[in-house]
Amino acid sequence: xxxxxxxxxxxxxxxxxxxxxxxxxxxxxxxxxxxxxxxxxxxxxxxxxxxxxxxxxxxxxxxxxxxxxxxxxxxxxxxxxxxxxxxxxxxxxxxxxxxxxxxxxxxxxxxxxxxxxxxxxxxxxx
Amino acid sequence: xxxxxxxxxxxxxxxxxxxxxxxxxxxxxxxxxxxxxxxxxxxxxxxxxxxxxxxxxxxxxxxxxxxxxxxxxxxxxxxxxxxxxxxxxxxxxxxxxxxxxxxxxxxxxxxxxxxxxxxxxxxxxxxxxxxxxxxxxxxxxxxxxxxxxxxx
Numbered sequence: 133x134x135x136x137x138x139x140x141x142x143x144x145x146x147x148x149x150x151x152x153x154x155x156x157x158x159x160x161x162x163x164x165x166x167x168x169x170x171x172x173x174x175x176x177x178x179x180x181x182x183x184x185x186x187x188x189x190x191x192x193x194x195x196x197x198x199x200x201x202x203x204x205x206x207x208x209x210x211x212x213x214x215x216x217x218x219x220x221x222x223x224x225x226x227x228x229x230x231x232x233x234x235x236x237x238x239x240x241x242x243x244x245x246x247x248x249x250x251x252x253x254x255x256x257x258x
Numbered sequence: 259x260x261x262x263x264x265x266x267x268x269x270x271x272x273x274x275x276x277x278x279x280x281x282x283x284x285x286x287x288x289x290x291x292x293x294x295x296x297x298x299x300x301x302x303x304x305x306x307x308x309x310x311x312x313x314x315x316x317x318x319x320x321x322x323x324x325x326x327x328x329x330x331x332x333x334x335x336x337x338x339x340x341x342x343x344x345x346x347x348x349x350x351x352x353x354x355x356x357x358x359x360x361x362x363x364x365x366x367x368x369x370x371x372x373x374x375x376x377x378x379x380x381x382x383x384x385x386x387x388x389x390x391x392x393x394x395x396x397x398x399x400x401x402x403x404x405x406x407x408x409x410x
Contacts, residue, residue, distance in 0.1 A: 165369070166399030185399035192397070 133181065135170035144232060144253045145170040151249045156218065156235040159184045160257065163191055163229050178235060187222060187233055195228070210250070219243065223250040225257045232257070278304075280327045291315070291385055296325045299387060302408045303327075309395040311373065314339050314388040318346055324385070332390075339388045342366075342377050346386060365405065367398060374398055378405040 135142040141160035148158045149172055159171035159180040166188035171180035194208055207228060213220040219241070221234040232250055280300055282293070296315045303313045304327055312335045314326035321343030323336045349363055363383065368375040376389040376398075387409045391401050 164393075164397070166397030168399070181399070182403050185397065185403040188397050189400060 133168065133171045135172065139170065140257055141169035141230075144256055145172050147253045147256075148232070148234065148249055152234075152236065152241065152246060154237070154240050155246075156237060157183065157233075158235070159233045161188055161231055161233055163188055163224075163231060169230070180233070183235070184233060187220070187231075191222060191224065191231060210247075214238070219246070221246060221250060223254045225254055230257050278327050278329055278332075280325055282325045283323055291324065293325075299408055300325060300327050303387070303389065303404070306404045306408070307389075307391060307396060307401065309392070311390040311392060312388070313390075315385060316343055316388055317385050318343055318379070318383060335388065335390065338375075338390075342375070342386070342388050346377060346379065350383070365402065367402060369393070369398055374401055376401055376405055378402075378409045380409055 135145050137143055137146050144160050145158055149155065152158075154174075156175045157171070157173040157178045157180050159168045161168050161184040166185045168181050168184040171184065173180045190211065191208070194211065198206060198208070207226070208224050210224060211222040213222075215238075217238055219236050219238050221236075222231050223234070224231045232254055234246060234250060236246055280297065299315055300313055303310065307313075310329070311332050312326060312328045314335045315324045316322065316339040317324055321340035323339045326335050326339075328335065345366060346363070349366065353361055353363060362381075363379055365379065366377040368377075372392065374389075374391050374393055374396075376391075377386050378389070379386045387405060389401060389405055396404075
């Protein structure tokens, strides 16, 4: 999606894209609605809007699981999903109402750098 | 001494699930859509979102509800879809008034506090799907994606 860099979400997408130009896709997603606030994809096979909608379910189910287990003093910081050739990272904001969704190629990207980029840019989001 | 235990011989309670059925409102050879296509759309929506409140297939020009499926506890969407069709027609008027070229109205999302209403137009704009879900069961984006994948 073409995103505006005047919004916090757009700035986050731009920052992540600047630090990880080889990424496959990135999106800033609102957990309640599941809608992508800003997104960018370098691959025609990944539609970031669709990915955002379905990955929101992942986050919500995990939040439900934590409620069911009465883990009230814990918050989800991030979720890392390892696929055959890809890594999917979901980095939640501290208050848990938004997350950054990042897709990278496992062979081409340094996981430590990716996590650090997400960690620093997630603080910009409220 | 032999202990005789009496086992209850009552048959186990059968749990009967009431499957919602599709309500039809058209005669078999009528109109803009084959009944098979309507049935496919409704059945696919129900299989992907079994917790939906209502899914209806509506003709845009008249607002007539061609067929719908509602939960047993749900409501008859006929008045709602007529208003939905009015909304769609108004947006189509906006497009005409602004001379939008190469534009197509794809969907309309109406999030209420306790319900989400989604309208997804078909490519030719002659009919649309009207979906009502609860936000606890599915997020707005997910309902939109599911609707998008079925009504292309």
